Amino acid sequence: MTQELFGDLKSYSLAGTEQEVRFITSVLNLPRRSNILDLYCGYGRHAIELAKAGYNVVGVDATQSFLDIAYQKAIEEKVEITFQLSDMRELNYINQFDAVINMFAAFGYFTDEENIKVLELISKALRPGGLFLIDLLNRDWMVHNNLNRYWRHPSGEYVLSYKVELKQGMATLKRQLNNQVTGEKKQYEFALRAYSLSEMVSNLNHCGFKIITTYGAFDQRPYGMETPRMIILAQKE
Structure with a gap:
């Protein structure tokens, strides 16, 4: 983090x-x-x-x-x-x-x-x-730093986590959305151009x-x- x-x-x-x-x-x-x-x-x-x-x-x-x-x-x-x-x-x-x-x-x-x-x-x-x-x-900054992110909705019901990996100008984002009430988990993975x-x-x-x-x-x-x-x-x- x-x-x-x-x-x-x-x-x-x-x-x-x-x-x-x-x-x-x-x-x-x-x-x-x-x-x-x-x-x-x-x-x-x-x-x-x-x-x-x-x-x-x-x-x-x-x-x-x-x-x-x-x-x-x-x-x-x-x-x-x-x-x-x-x-x-x-x-x-x-x-x-x-x-x-x-x-x-x-x-x-x-x-x-x-x-x-x-x-x-x-x-x-x-x-x-x-x-x-x-x-x-910042792509130049990303090269030298590990990027992980965690965010909790103000209600406490949802928790979102990110993991970002950079390779050859492409950033791969792995995202998971957890519903703290129902226990449901949704996962997304996508790449974007940095x-x-x-x-x-x-x-x-x-x-x-x-x-x-x-x-x-x-x-x-x-x-x-x-x-x-x-x-x-x-x-x-």
Whole structure:
């Protein structure tokens, strides 16, 4: 377990989420009621907190069981969020959002051509001048560090564990979701492309984005070879 990347297990779901949402709202710096797309929102951690902060949020994910948890939590928190089940390669929004966020290494699932297509669809979904915040694992940092992650849903009902292995530019993620109440376990394994910063900059420029800045962690430290994350803030030109 690498605490620098994933934080203390007991505080991750609360303090970790709070820090991440503070980071998101700070770097986006958008007025309340702005429209934000949380692309591959998972359990809705960020989407729900952003909605509570006054933003209009749409959460998209390709896994129904994740959206079911997110929807349940949104009801408990009394916030209105539109959740949509969709593959990111099938986004069909046009000039609708002030910002798109893609958090926790939720990019690179497909071929290079398809990944670029996803960036093009994100660009289409943004209004002119809209912002794109993408949070990736730092490939250079991953080479020298073992990446395992553990997350407990605030209700205590679900526990999620990740194991990440990097080989020849491909990161293999092994994920297990345990229901602490029913004992049900679901396992997923998938690979994603781990891009370097220069590759991502090239891809984003190709899709009509200009890079505003890069970060190495949610404390807004600058990106570097030794930072665990590679977070890019780009703007649609």
